[in-house]
Each structure stands twice: as C-alpha cells, then as structure tokens.
Amino acid sequence: MNTQLTAEYVESTKARILSRVKVDPVSGCWLWQKPRKDHSYGHLSFLGRPCRSHRVAYTLWVGAIPEGAVLDHVASRGCTSPLCCNPEHLEPVNLSTNTKRSYEVRFGGVDVCAKGHDLTVEENVTHRKNGQVRCLVCGRERMRELRAAKKAGTHTPKPATELDRLLAKTKLAPNGRCRLWTGAVGTDGYGRHQFRGKGGKAHRAAYELLVGPIPAGFTVDHLCKTPLCVNKECLEAVTNHENILRSGSAAALNARKTHCPQDHAYDEVNTYHAPSGRRGCKACRRSRNRAASARRKTTSKAGL
Structure with missing residues (x-):
C-alpha cells in the first residue's frame, strides 16, 4: 500500500x-x-x-x-x-x-457552555455527583421556554407509555382506516421504531402493544397492503409462507393459479410436487414424455 x-x-x-x-x-x-x-x-x-x-x-x-x-x-x-x-x-x-x-x-474543563455562558462564575453552574458541570443559565432559559409554551398551548408533553410514544408518530390516512407511520422509515419501506430497547419494525411493535405477542416463527402481514400502516385492524400474524402467498410476488401469483397454461386443472389427481416444492401438471408431463418417446423412435428408425 x-x-x-x-x-x-x-x-x-x-x-x-x-x-x-x-x-x-x-x-x-x-x-x-x-x-x-x-x-x-x-x-x-x-x-x-x-x-x-x-x-x-x-x-x-x-x-x-x-x-x-x-x-x-x-x-x-x-x-x-x-x-x-x-x-x-x-x-x-x-x-x-x-x-x-x-x-x-x-x-467540564471549559470556560463557557455551548451557548457562551461563563462557567467560571459559580452562580452559573451546578455540579452533579458524577462530576458533570451543567449551566444553570441554560437550564433557566429552558424552563422559561417550557412555561411559555404551556401557557400558549403549544407544549407537547412526552408520551407517558410505550403505546403513546408509538401513536405520537402516526397519523390517520385519507382512507379513514389506516394509521400511517410518520417516524423513521427503513430502506425496505417499513417504519422503524425503538421498542423495548431494540430497534425494529414499527408495525410489529404496534401489533405487540395493541394485540399481543407475535407467535414464534410468525410474521405480521398488512391486510391493507400499506407497509407504513400500524393500525391493528390491518395487521395479522401469519406464517412466512402464508405471507409470501398473500403478496404480489411471482411465487404468489403462480400459487394462485388453478389451471396450467394448457388449461389442465391443478387438482389433487392431476398435480405433482417436485422435491424443490414446485408443482407441475401430470397431464402435460405425460404429453411431453410421449413426444420425447416418439422422437427417440423416429431417430432410431432413421439410424441416427
């Protein structure tokens, strides 16, 4: 290097x-x-x-x-x-x-606070048990601002509970049903929320607070298909397989099909399942096998 x-x-x-x-x-x-x-x-x-x-x-x-x-x-x-x-x-x-x-x-160890107040004046500082030095002037200014905000009716108190803290970052959607997350959003499009000391998805936290514990191995599906929604009426705990089948992915779309491209029914008699989990049409497989057998016979008779 x-x-x-x-x-x-x-x-x-x-x-x-x-x-x-x-x-x-x-x-x-x-x-x-x-x-x-x-x-x-x-x-x-x-x-x-x-x-x-x-x-x-x-x-x-x-x-x-x-x-x-x-x-x-x-x-x-x-x-x-x-x-x-x-x-x-x-x-x-x-x-x-x-x-x-x-x-x-x-x-500590500096002469002024972040706002420029003199910390060498004893009346301007307070010493905490852990040695921290706090500026009393800044503290008094914050208290005056707080009292003014309360008097003007613009003060928003801190949420008292986990549920209040979560709901404070939501708003009602125009459709009148979904409650949309307005806080941080991850790259996957889902809301991010600090819950019980850990970062996670906002809709999962909402489910646990409003409905109950999520069963082991389950995921929370949005019935409304809106990733930012945290309304408990729009959430349901399902298996990951079920969640995939409900989505708009290619696997889900194929799983919803009731007939093969040749219009043979995907019923219990006419359907086989490969080791990979892929399903197939028995009637089409028989047709392919007959066609392959016929090509082999033709090739054999021609001496090729």
Missing part, C-alpha cells in the same frame, strides 16, 4: 483536501465541506479506500499515525469541530485519553 504513496500522489491529495475545506478565520479550523459519514467526520478516498479526512490530512502533513492511536481534535488549540482537518489541531492519543478529553469538553 505504501508503494502507491508517491510524491505526486501526496501533492495531489493535499490539493484535494485544501479544495474541500473552508478555513474558519476565528479558530483556524479547516472545516471539511464535502461528504460526511459516521459521527460527522469528513470522508474521502485515500489509497483506494474510504478514510476519515482528518486522519488523511495528519498523515500527509505530519506523518504516520502510531498504531492503536486515535486523533484528538485538541480544544486547547482552538479546535471546535470534528470536521477540522488542520494538522496543527490534531494530536495522536490513545482511546482512553481521547474519551477523557471529550468528556471534559462536554461536561
């Missing part, structure tokens, strides 16, 4: 990084402006694989990162963002030190 790290590649990658950052005139941070992924860190391709942009910048301008070390955005050097790629703001440390520094920045 290091054989690809030529002087020309280093200079071209440095130019790529500099073209994708914006320098903060106050802190001096090189703020990444391009793709971001996990934990809001910048990402770019380096040596043929995706890497965090600040790690690439440190490697190019300073040198290799020691094995087992992580790069800390040093707050004491004015760094204020995980998007910063300025090598002067980065320091390789072990994971424990990085975690400790992050904790100090969030809960």
